[in-house]
Every structure is written in C-alpha cells, then in structure tokens.
Amino acid sequence: MASPPITELSTRAREIFRLVVEGYLDSGQPVGSKTLASDGTLNLSPASIRSVLADLETLGLLAAPHTSAGRMPTEAGLRIFVDGMMRVSEPTEEERAQIEARLAGGGPVEQALQQASALLSDLSGAAGMVLVPAREQRLAQFNLVDLGQGRALAVLVGEDGGVENRVIELSGTLDPGSLDRASNYVTARLSGRTLVEAVLAMRAEIEAGESQLDNASRDLVERGLAVWSEDSQQRPVLIVRGAANLLDEAALEDLERVRSLLEDLEDKQSVARLLESAREAEATRIFIGSENRLFGLSGSSVIASPYRDREGRVLGVLGVIGPTRLNYARVVPMVDFTARSLGRRIA
Structure with a gap:
C-alpha cells in the first residue's frame, strides 16, 4: 500500500x-x-x-x-x-567557524580530506565518508628498495607530500645497481609528471634510443610506475572515519544489523558507487534504509553532497552514514556546509 x-x-x-x-x-x-x-x-x-x-x-x-x-x-x-515536514536547523556561527577552522591550513589536500571525514563523524555522531576527487598523482621522488626473495618495495612520493608503497615481484636476478639506477632515473627525469605521462615519456625515450637505462632497469621502472597507474584507475579512494560511532547503546541491541553495516562499509567500491550517484545532485541527497540496496539490510541512512571547485565543477562527494534515526534536520545542513567549505579549500 x-x-x-x-x-x-x-x-x-x-x-x-x-x-x-x-x-x-x-x-x-x-x-x-x-x-x-x-x-x-x-x-x-x-x-x-x-x-x-x-x-x-x-x-x-x-x-x-x-x-x-x-x-x-x-x-x-x-x-x-x-x-x-522537516524543520532544518542551520549550523550556528560557532559550528561554521569550527568547520572552517578544521578544514583550513596549508598542508596537502589529503589532510583536508581526512579532516572533512573526521569532522562529519564528530558533528553527526555517525561515520563520515569522503570520496576523493579523481586526480592523477604527480611524481616528486621514486625509490626501489630490495626486500630479498625476489621482491622489491616501490616507494612513490607525490608533489603534494603523499607517500605510497607497493611491493613488486622481480624477474630474474638483478645486480645491486639496477634498483639505484631505476630510482635515480625516475626522480631525475620523470618528476613533475603524472603517472601516465611518466610511463609515456619513458617509452618515448626508449623508442628514440635516448634512454641510458639497461633492460633490467627499464623493466623495473615501467612495472614500478604501472602498479600505481593501474591502481588509481581501479580502486576508489574512499576515506571513512568514525565507524566506531555506529556501535552505540541502541546498536548493541541489534548486533546483526551493525555487523551487516560494517561489512557493507568494507566494500569500498560499492560505497563509492553509492556516493557517485550523488555527484550530479543540485542539493544534498538522502538515502533512507532500503532506498539503496547497499545499506538496505542494515537499515541505515546516507546523507551525501557533492563538493565543487570555484567554477562549479564536481570534485568529489562527501557524506554521513548512520542509523535511520539520524538527526536529519541538523546533519543535512552540516553536510551541505562542509561540502561547500571543502570545495573552497581544495579548489
């Protein structure tokens, strides 16, 4: 009915x-x-x-x-x-100042995204989520460290200060200098480029006969860079903070629901797809319980809003997930204001 x-x-x-x-x-x-x-x-x-x-x-x-x-x-x-019927309660001046202060600072963009997720969690008493804008990392430094047993650790340092590590398998026996030559080549010749640009530039040098790398070192460089370019295309970058807030007293009475919710949150690709569905929304979107298949079984609600740059282009999506008894009148404007503040911070 x-x-x-x-x-x-x-x-x-x-x-x-x-x-x-x-x-x-x-x-x-x-x-x-x-x-x-x-x-x-x-x-x-x-x-x-x-x-x-x-x-x-x-x-x-x-x-x-x-x-x-x-x-x-x-x-x-x-x-x-x-x-x-909802009577929206706009953030107070004090709350607005708190949001702006938490997102301010001259640190890397990742720091602001982490702060936004933690901030939403603190304000809502639920879990905060931020879908990181799709952007290509630019190289600042690249190192390969021998781990022994046919493996090496590829360490990429981005221009924004972010550091990521990946383990790659080595083919055959390499002389000790191959790792150093590969690391120095990337840092000296490919820094300032995106991952895709770095791989293309390296291949162009090889085809033109201009690369000073031996075959073993070239293979290390190409596979070391490819592990990130492939990863950035396949893995949604989703920051979730405050999942422990979902374990409140009421939740303890329904542990099966909470277990289902926490399992859903582990499926970051599905969570990212849900948030992506709010990218083109003109206003904050609210998904209640079974209105979205992902969190239907756990009886949870999601409040999501896109954040944009100064030209109005969507950079990503942020939001809150919690039980259906969320204080919508307070959380909805909080999510909206945080989205606008984050957009101004990272634009």
Missing part, C-alpha cells in the same frame, strides 16, 4: 506524526500516546491520540515494534517527513 502525500493528512494527524518522528529521532525510542498527551501541546486525551496513531500505522507511516510499545516511523514515514 502506497503511503499518502502529507497534504492528505488532517492537521491533527500531521502534528501527531511530526511529534512522533521528532521524538524518535531525538531519543531513538518509540513514542507512546501517554508521552504525547503529557507534552501538553496537543490538548488531546491519550485515547484520541492512540486512535490517530493507529490510523497512521494503517497508512504505513508508523510502526509498533512491540504490541505494548509506542510508535516509530517507517522508512516511508521518514521519507515523507524529510521531504515535506
């Missing part, structure tokens, strides 16, 4: 529905008729309130987890509330 638009509900039903949803989002607990009656704002008896609650349950907007319990919103009810 499809849920009715909020405009089809009576004024009394809308007000009771709003109070139930807000009470549930605030406490995480079902809201009963006695609680609503004692509040004093409705001026209705518990019996009258129970009648309206029963009607809202029949419409699929509310549900009772137990026979004697109060009501809580269904996913359909939350969607109606978020789209048509």
Whole structure:
C-alpha cells in the first residue's frame, strides 16, 4: 500500500506524526500516546491520540515494534517527513567557524580530506565518508628498495607530500645497481609528471634510443610506475572515519544489523558507487534504509553532497552514514556546509 502525500493528512494527524518522528529521532525510542498527551501541546486525551496513531500505522507511516510499545516511523514515514515536514536547523556561527577552522591550513589536500571525514563523524555522531576527487598523482621522488626473495618495495612520493608503497615481484636476478639506477632515473627525469605521462615519456625515450637505462632497469621502472597507474584507475579512494560511532547503546541491541553495516562499509567500491550517484545532485541527497540496496539490510541512512571547485565543477562527494534515526534536520545542513567549505579549500 502506497503511503499518502502529507497534504492528505488532517492537521491533527500531521502534528501527531511530526511529534512522533521528532521524538524518535531525538531519543531513538518509540513514542507512546501517554508521552504525547503529557507534552501538553496537543490538548488531546491519550485515547484520541492512540486512535490517530493507529490510523497512521494503517497508512504505513508508523510502526509498533512491540504490541505494548509506542510508535516509530517507517522508512516511508521518514521519507515523507524529510521531504515535506522537516524543520532544518542551520549550523550556528560557532559550528561554521569550527568547520572552517578544521578544514583550513596549508598542508596537502589529503589532510583536508581526512579532516572533512573526521569532522562529519564528530558533528553527526555517525561515520563520515569522503570520496576523493579523481586526480592523477604527480611524481616528486621514486625509490626501489630490495626486500630479498625476489621482491622489491616501490616507494612513490607525490608533489603534494603523499607517500605510497607497493611491493613488486622481480624477474630474474638483478645486480645491486639496477634498483639505484631505476630510482635515480625516475626522480631525475620523470618528476613533475603524472603517472601516465611518466610511463609515456619513458617509452618515448626508449623508442628514440635516448634512454641510458639497461633492460633490467627499464623493466623495473615501467612495472614500478604501472602498479600505481593501474591502481588509481581501479580502486576508489574512499576515506571513512568514525565507524566506531555506529556501535552505540541502541546498536548493541541489534548486533546483526551493525555487523551487516560494517561489512557493507568494507566494500569500498560499492560505497563509492553509492556516493557517485550523488555527484550530479543540485542539493544534498538522502538515502533512507532500503532506498539503496547497499545499506538496505542494515537499515541505515546516507546523507551525501557533492563538493565543487570555484567554477562549479564536481570534485568529489562527501557524506554521513548512520542509523535511520539520524538527526536529519541538523546533519543535512552540516553536510551541505562542509561540502561547500571543502570545495573552497581544495579548489
């Protein structure tokens, strides 16, 4: 049965529905008729309130987890509330200053992205996520370190200060100088180039007969660089912070749901695809429970927003994931403001 638009509900039903949803989002607990009656704002008896609650349950907007319990919103009810009734609470001046301060600084871009993810986690009490913008690393230094047993460690240092390591398998027996020659060649001749540019430049030199590297060293350089260029195309770079926040007291009562959520978060490619679906959104997108297949089983919600440069081009997506009882009215504008602040920081 499809849920009715909020405009089809009576004024009394809308007000009771709003109070139930807000009470549930605030406490995480079902809201009963006695609680609503004692509040004093409705001026209705518990019996009258129970009648309206029963009607809202029949419409699929509310549900009772137990026979004697109060009501809580269904996913359909939350969607109606978020789209048509939510009273957004904009960040305070103090909160805006805190966000700007946390994202400020002259460090590498990765530092701002890490801060954004941690910041969203702190502000929401859930887990923060940032999908790193697709951009090619530019080389500053390249080193190959012999690990023995036919393996070497390829160490790439980017112009932004980021350091990444990869282990590569060595073919055949190499003389000790091959690793040094390969490392020095990349650092001296290919620094300042992207990974793709570096590989193409090296191949062009070899074809022109201008490369001073021997065959063994050339093979090391090409395979050492290729391990990053291939990785950057296949692996979504997703930063997740604050997953421990998902293990709150309420979550401990439903460990299976939490286990499912944490497993979903481990599947970074799927999480990245979900966030990517918000890239072209004009405003912050909200996915509630089973509205997205990835987190449907864990009963979780995702609030996501793209962040853009000064020309309006989308650089990436950031967001928050948590239980469906997230404080949407507070978190949605927080995510939106953080997205705008991050865009200005890294543009």
